[in-house]
Amino acid sequence: MTTERHVEQFLLHALDKSEGSLSRFLDPGSIMGCVQHGDLNEQQRHPIVIIDKQEKDAIVSLLVARGYMSAKVQANGSAYLVKLTGNGLEHARELLRRSGSxxxxxxxxxxxxxxxxxxxxxxxxxxxxxxxxxxxxxxxxxxxxxxxxxxxxxxxxxxxxxxxxxxxxxxxxxxxxxxxxxxxxxxxxxxxxxxTQPSQASGVTNNFYDSNVVQGDAPGSNFATGENITQAVNHGVDADALASLVAQLREIAPTLELAQEDAEDLSRCLRCSALIRNPGTESRPGRCAVAARARTPRPEP
CATH class of the missing domain: 1.10.10.10 (Winged helix-like DNA-binding domain superfamily/Winged helix DNA-binding domain)
Incomplete structure (x- = not known):
């Protein structure tokens, strides 16, 4: 197991032994004994992990360097004690919360x-x-x-x-x-x-020469046969509402503090929205790729 994993265990056991106190100094050796012999949760006990003094010192040094603990040398100068800092207490409680979620x-x-x-x-x-x-x-x-x-x-x-x-x-x-x-x-x-994965189609349309066969449901689809057919299809996007949304997004965009890549994506989406509202506007191929992805339903993981 890596030192990082021992650090997390050490903090949890320090939280348990200190009972959340920021003034109680603890013997690192007693905390290590808990780390070596089992977790706080009796159902999640694990085999003994041997930790030597060098690794113990490395764990404590890392915790002190991160500001999670402070240490003091005992009067005899041969050992030291540690206690949680405010940041260490907060981090330990967060570990405890996450471990139980x-x-x-x-x-x-x-x-x-x-x-x-x-x-x-x-x-x-x-x-x-x-x-x-x-x-x-x-x-x-x-x-x-x-x-x-x-x-x-x-x-x-x-x-x-x-x-x-x-x-x-x-x-x-x-x-x-x-x-x-x-x-x-x-x-x-x-x-x-x-x-980011493409959604699965709910139905399939196969064209067999002069016949159309639709298999499965096709909600929101438009179906027509014959010659010289003219259709006007409304997919439920109100032009005025879309224009209002685009205007609002343009207004708040500078205050969002987006990363450069995200800001460029938003800018492209806003341009694409304008093209959707004014389909006669000339655009280069691929201009609306971001908007197309945004409109495509995605499965929940």
Whole structure:
């Protein structure tokens, strides 16, 4: 386990032993004893982790450097005591909150399991899920996850088409699908990634020579047959309302403090909105790509 994971555990146990006090000094050795022998949650106890003095000092030094703890040398000069700072108390309480949040624990596993499978599965093969228990990602906000949580996350990712799961030969083996592989290369969260994926069509229209066959529902569609057909289709966008919205967005855009890329995207969307309201305006190919993506329904992850 990395030092970062020990730091999170250390803070949780310091919070427990100090009872939230900013004036109570603690012996780092007693806190380390808790870190080595188990979590606060009795259902999430873990095997003994041996931490030597050098690593203990590294953990405390990191906490002091981040402003989460202060330390003082005892009178005999042979040892030191630590206590939580205001920032450390706030961070420890946030870790405690996150570690108890079902939504955040699930979201964490949904994001890390696909990437873990991608990193550990050989080309064309799969990885034993049992190996995940020995990985640092088994830990979340200072506590370890459970197998029930892992299996639930794996089943969700399988249903979403991100993982293939094989349980035929004993313990489950996992392999990223092509969609899962694309997500593994994606630098953002699973939710953001899924929002970029094209939606599935609810119906299919096939043209067989002189006949049209519509399979499934086609809400919001327009259907016509014959020759020399002229149609006016209203998709529910009121021109005046759209113009008002665009004007408001233009007015507040300078106050949004957007990153350069986001500001450019917003500017393109506003230009596209003007083109939609005035379809006769000449535009270059690809000008409305951002607006088209924004109007396309996205599946919820």
């Amino acid at each position: 079902k939504i955040e624990r699930e979201a964490y596993l949904h994001n890390v399991l696909v990437r873990w499978a991608y990193e550990h599965a050989p080309a064309g093969g799969s990885a034993s899920l049992q190996g995940f228990a020995g990985d640092e990602h088994w830990w979340f906000a200072g506590t370890q996850v459970t197998w029930d949580e892992v299996f639930a996350a794996v089943h969700f990712l399988e249903a979403e088409g991100l993982l293939r799961v094989d349980q035929a030969n004993g313990f489950a083996r996992v392999q990223p699908t092509p969609l899962g592989t694309r997500f593994a290369h994606f630098k953002q969260t699973l939710r953001t990634f899924m929002m």
